[in-house]
Amino acid sequence: MTETRSEAASDDPLRELAEALRRFADERDWEQFHAPKNLAMALSVETAELLEHFQWLGEAESRRLAPETLAKVGEEMADVLLYLVRLSDQLGIDLVQAAKRKMALNAQKYPVERARGSSRKYTDL
Amino acid sequence: MTETRSEAASDDPLRELAEALRRFADERDWEQFHAPKNLAMALSVETAELLEHFQWLGEAESRRLAPETLAKVGEEMADVLLYLVRLSDQLGIDLVQAAKRKMALNAQKYPVERARGSSRKYTDL
Amino acid sequence: MTETRSEAASDDPLRELAEALRRFADERDWEQFHAPKNLAMALSVETAELLEHFQWLGEAESRRLAPETLAKVGEEMADVLLYLVRLSDQLGIDLVQAAKRKMALNAQKYPVERARGSSRKYTDL
Amino acid sequence: MTETRSEAASDDPLRELAEALRRFADERDWEQFHAPKNLAMALSVETAELLEHFQWLGEAESRRLAPETLAKVGEEMADVLLYLVRLSDQLGIDLVQAAKRKMALNAQKYPVERARGSSRKYTDL
Numbered sequence: 274m275t276e277t278r279s280e281a282a283s284d285d286p287l288r289e290l291a292e293a294l295r296r297f298a299d300e301r302d303w304e305q306f307h308a309p310k311n312l313a314m315a316l317s318v319e320t321a322e323l324l325e326h327f328q329w330l331g332e333a334e335s336r337r338l339a340p341e342t343l344a345k346v347g348e349e350m351a352d353v354l355l356y357l358v359r360l361s362d363q364l365g366i367d368l369v370q371a372a373k374r375k376m377a378l379n380a381q382k383y384p385v386e387r388a389r390g391s392s393r394k395y396t397d398l
Numbered sequence: 399m400t401e402t403r404s405e406a407a408s409d410d411p412l413r414e415l416a417e418a419l420r421r422f423a424d425e426r427d428w429e430q431f432h433a434p435k436n437l438a439m440a441l442s443v444e445t446a447e448l449l450e451h452f453q454w455l456g457e458a459e460s461r462r463l464a465p466e467t468l469a470k471v472g473e474e475m476a477d478v479l480l481y482l483v484r485l486s487d488q489l490g491i492d493l494v495q496a497a498k499r500k501m502a503l504n505a506q507k508y509p510v511e512r513a514r515g516s517s518r519k520y521t522d523l
Numbered sequence: 524m525t526e527t528r529s530e531a532a533s534d535d536p537l538r539e540l541a542e543a544l545r546r547f548a549d550e551r552d553w554e555q556f557h558a559p560k561n562l563a564m565a566l567s568v569e570t571a572e573l574l575e576h577f578q579w580l581g582e583a584e585s586r587r588l589a590p591e592t593l594a595k596v597g598e599e600m601a602d603v604l605l606y607l608v609r610l611s612d613q614l615g616i617d618l619v620q621a622a623k624r625k626m627a628l629n630a631q632k633y634p635v636e637r638a639r640g641s642s643r644k645y646t647d648l
Numbered sequence: 649m650t651e652t653r654s655e656a657a658s659d660d661p662l663r664e665l666a667e668a669l670r671r672f673a674d675e676r677d678w679e680q681f682h683a684p685k686n687l688a689m690a691l692s693v694e695t696a697e698l699l700e701h702f703q704w705l706g707e708a709e710s711r712r713l714a715p716e717t718l719a720k721v722g723e724e725m726a727d728v729l730l731y732l733v734r735l736s737d738q739l740g741i742d743l744v745q746a747a748k749r750k751m752a753l754n755a756q757k758y759p760v761e762r763a764r765g766s767s768r769k770y771t772d773l
Binding site for chain 4: 558
Binding site: 431436439440442443445446447449452453454 | 568571
């Protein structure tokens with residue numbers, strides 16, 4: 274980012290979402306319910322709602338979803354992201370930095386030459 | 399964003415992550431395992447690993463995690479984000495746009511005056 | 524079981540497990556942690572540990588697990604049952620009766636003639 | 649079991665459920681969808697539906713559910729048991745035996761004197 278930019282936050286869509294979610298919760302007096310324990314539960318519930326769309330589909334089918342299903346799946350994924358961002362805001366965790374660090378760790382853990390084509394290695398992730 | 403920037407993607411950290419994950423999978427020949435069905439499962443598993451850190455904590459305790467726990471929680475959240483981004487890339491879903499749309503829907507669904515201080519409304523999310 | 528047996532509980536393996544788990548928790552002073560909220564979380568975590576064994580397997584592969592995997596899967600399923608039984612004991616719910624009631628409801632919801640070979644119906648379960 | 653009893657299955661409620669579920673699936677031609685991979689997903693989804701009832705409740709509240717909530721919770725727990733039993737039947741796993749074995753292991757892993765009142769140990773379960 275250039276130094277002349279003052280509203281740095283507006284460049285980071287996750288930070289923007291975090292701030293919008295904070296306002297949303299404040300206005301509704303929901304901060305009291307948003308203990309990290311509860312948000313982690315809500316995140317888990319949303320992930321399962323996403324999973325539900327895939328439970329009886331074959332793997333190949335899951336690669337070519339009907340438009341209607343895709344739209345619903347997108348909504349569930351949005352819910353997952355929103356709770357994940359809300360939780361990160363409550364805990365003071367920078368999600369993108371954490372993800373970049375994790376990717377660097379994964380690159381060490383699964384060197385290309387040993388991991389090629391094997392899900393075994395991946396299972397140990 | 400400044401107009402002079404040509405590589406617009408580099409402004410969007412989730413798109414950057416999506417591209418890095420795609421390269422990561424390609425290099426390891428893991429595309430074959432990354433059917434949306436399987437990625438939704440992996441996402442669910444990671445969310446549960448996050449949940450595990452909170453299962454025996456009280457709500458108040460979960461608001462003030464020990465630094466060591468916080469670090470582990472951050473790693474699990476990174477895993478959740480990575481699978482979520484990978485899944486969105488496989489499905490062609492723009493996560494941030496989907497999240498913004500969902501927030502607009504939530505604002506209609508939970509009007510401030512009716513939702514104040516009630517978790518009941520939220521439960522119906 | 525023969526009529527001369529007075530301790531009817533021993534006929535119901537889930538009730539036996541519930542009693543053993545109650546003793547187990549009492550001896551360790553764990554009752555304080557076993558709020559239904561927490562047990563539901565623990566149940567969710569164990570289910571995900573089960574799910575993890577299947578995430579990169581094809582459906583056909585999942586029908587013929589290697590003996591080592593099968594043994595681990597059996598252990599995770601045991602954990603799921605144990606938390607489910609513990610939760611039912613804390614809430615005073617008779618699991619087997621609840622399951623029989625649900626099966627009767629399902630028989631009405633998915634009449635044979637309409638449900639045959641369609642996962643669509645099942646998805647709505 | 650006494651040798652004179654012919655309907656041995658009727659003594660074991662989980663085996664009874666397994667047989668009823670097998671008939672239920674056969675009549676609807678659902679065996680094709682019931683790969684262990686898919687059943688593990690469905691089990692996970694049902695567990696999250698159970699979890700949803702608890703996400704905004706305090707721990708103390710979760711110990712005294714309203715009758716209406718308790719009834720819904722009982723239904724979700726029934727679903728969890730049904731998928732768990734169906735999965736065990738598909739994999740040829742004796743759930744009750746597996747649970748008893750696991751309890752014996754847990755007794756070794758968490759000796760009374762060291763585990764008393766500490767959730768730390770339990771967290772490692």
